[in-house]
Amino acid sequence: MNVQRRLLPNTAALAAFEAVARLGSFTAAARELDLTQGAVSRQINLLEEQFG
16 A cells, blocks of 8 residues: 555646646746745645656
């Protein structure tokens, strides 16, 4: 079970990914999520590192 749990992405990172995909930009996603553009970028980077 522990191995499976590590494969699950962070929910904040998933929310950032969804917002970027839907809105088409990191800036718009950041505005919607009340984050900085850099914070959204870091969340996407976490997903890239986890899933390649």
